[in-house]
Amino acid sequence: MNTSIEELIVHPVFHYFYEISKIPRSSGNEREISNYLVQFATKRNLEVIQDEALNVIIKKPASPGYEHVPAVIIQGHMDMVCEKNKATLHDFSKDHIKWQRKDDFLYATETTLGADNGIAVAYALALLDDDSLAHPALEIVITTEEETSMKGALEVAPQHFSGEIFINLDSEEEGTLLVSSAGGVTAVQTLPVNKQAIPPSSVQITLTVKGLFGGHSGMSIQKGRGNANKIMGRLLYDLDRVTSYSIATISGGLKSNAIPREAAATLVIPAVFEEQLPSFIANWNETLRNEYRSSDAGVTVHCEVEEHTFTTTYDEITTKRIITSLMLTPNGVQSMSQEIEGLVESSTNLGVVAVDEEGVSFISEIRSSVKSLKKRTVAEVEQIAELTSSHFHLEADYPEWPYRKDSVVRTLFRDTYTNLYTTPPKIEAIHAGLECGIFTEKLPHVDAISLGPTMHDVHTPNEHVSISSTLSTWNYFIEALKTMKNYY
Template sequence: MHTTLEDVKKHPVFHYFAEISAIPRGSGNEKEISNYLLRFAKERNLEAVQDEALNIFIKKTASEGYEHVPAIILQGHMDMVCEKNKGTAHDFEHDPISLQLKDDMLYASNTTLGADNGIAVAYALALLDSSDIPHPALEIIITTEEETTMKGALEASPEIFSGEIFINLDSEEEGKLLVSSAGGITAMQALPIQWETAPKGLKGYKIQLSGLFGGHSGMSIQKGRGNANKLLGRMLHDLSVQYPFSLHSINGGLKSNAIPREAEAVIYLPADASIDLPKLVSNWEHVLKNELRTADPGISVTVEETAECPDKLYSVKTTHNVITSLMLIPNGVLSMSQEIVGLTESSTNLGVVTSNSQEVRFVSEIRSSVKSLKQQTVEQNNLIAQLTESRFSTEADYPEWPYLPDSKVRRLFETVYKDLYGNPPEIVAIHAGLECGVFTEKLPHIDAISLGPDMFDVHTPEEHLSVPSTIRTWDYLKAVLQEMNNFYKS
């Protein structure tokens, strides 16, 4: 076991992971990390290209004796999800990620770690920097905005590649080889706010829901964790049935692909309203703690009076439409695969609700391994938008990655894994978006696979990475590259 962080950073993979962790690289803020990768390649006299989407493409010639092996496309993404615990003073636009070693796990300090997918970048850099690892010709592509729109992969030019083997390093469980993934799309409805003059004699309350685990909306959606936006919608609906109120603002969640952990609404009631709001909220906390006693036992619901008295509030119609949207927008697992036991086939996550002076926006991440089912959920959201007189739009539509029954690269990875560890790896499909789907659509001739080390609680401030697993996966990758000389006979 490594005893100190400095000891861990002596390993080439963690050396480069620490370097890139010092560079802010949230989705859409990748210019600095992209430039760093370009400089890295140029300093080593490697052929490199930075395209308009800030993707970085780097080539390294084959080791002696490996010239006959098809070129390897090695792929990961440079951006990360930026989440932090409430009250944490961290600026993701400028501050480095502060690394911590706890036993054999690497954490950040109250923020996401960025191992998803910084560890792929670190593997690639360690491989490019080496002079003693046998390998075929390498074509390394590090993409941008994977966590939001997959813009980098979608805009990558297929003409730049000559490789036939595609290795994606954006998986999160050691010993599992990914061979298929879901497609996805982001759906948004913008509900225009009609404001009305606030009457006299109102009392304001802020209702807050917090303490949920959250998690990746693809990898964790089947765990039944609470969605703060949907739960807040239920509470507001219940309150509206008992006593009319007016909304002033509502916000919840930060990323469409992260299950929201917190949500809040500011509402106003007549000061003489015959309703015990604190008691009602306390009752709701009891109900939700019971419902989520296993999946989200830490849920908390609070209410506090607000001193501010606004001049305007949402109209009755707008308040009704907001609550209707929260109640009707689908969320959670929609269907399970009938072919692969335990695999979520279709799901959707109401990840973000935001309000400003003009509109309330609802943003959902829709996923499915079946294109027609993905479109069905899009249409359902569109109909709800029409019902609530909201503008509807979609973005970041990316394809599913279909399973290839006769995969030569999968057989190679299985053989090497069994030789190293004595047991075969697990072959799995996942309910999350991988760039493999984009690249197999662009390059239909490639044979693709995805792997990675053990990561936990990704897309949350509790994200952590297993140091031993990262090192074993590095050794496994090197062994596969070395064995390609024998596996792909000329």
């Protein structure tokens, strides 16, 4: 830990962010961080609830003079997306996140930082730990598995809350108040496979697509960044037009809600075609450099001849069906909002291709702020599954967060920001999924808002958060809590 980090963690927010960065908290592995939050509350004699989904709810009474203000529900999630560069030695199940400070930005070391949504947890802990701050009664809820399924929020029992004001701290741009978000669902196509013996006079090769920028499939889908799985589909389709081959194994992406940066496929090709591979790969690299010269200038296709690792490969029908699934599964922006200029209305991201004992799975994250359009894309993916004789099912279906025309909390946060900075904040809807939709469906009486500091490249190893923005957003947040007694 260098001096600049030591100086940084003197502030309560960065102190607690540093503390939770020591604790493994990948989605589905939150018990340790959940227990930490319970222990934090218990040591301070605060009311705490830990439910079966490991969500943690911590309650703190109102400051003197704020007893008449409705309770405030403050929400974030404890899990993080665990991505690292391929050559990086880091075990997210046990290793601490290693920080680096570069001027005003805080990074991890070749991994995701976890500022999404560790900063929200740090804000909550700093707020709970400081009895000098003025605020209404607080109901802090930190959920689990937001990054994969929103399971935690879906399982939260609404009877735990009395609050009428809901503040989500999972936004990523200072000075922007979010007031609506998309709903989503994960669609899974699983293709059963048939295998055959490796043919004679064959060569095993591995094709790898890498060097893509990636990003959050809700926040970055409109940027036209390359999807490694879709590029792999085109590559395999093109190769199928010039030589026969079969697929031995295939993989791409790690999370359905992250645009995949890498994909790989091991193929068995006729030995006579090996000498043509360099020109085939060179042509593809030229094509990709041209297509992605602005969004993903570093994209490349690599080809390596392998030892004869595999003794069997997928048969011709299975290989054709894999190519069909990759080529036809919809991906990217599906529709734009007609009411809000520049807002993606519907999208889908083919985020993961993975092999297990059940076959080859193609996992897509489908989003829309219009329920019927979400259903339309689901139907399209289901038709692809039917075409390829794949099994189809849905996971983690969560609702959209509709815009509320009359909102006191929106007015309060707008006025507070304007008073602090002499300019009004932006009021926006986003295409990413927020847990606000789940909570406003469970608690239809609440008035909700979402805010947060400026972050960049979340869900990638280049994730970084602005230090100054984290601190100024903290000051804005506690000032808004202080001001609430003038609005209610």
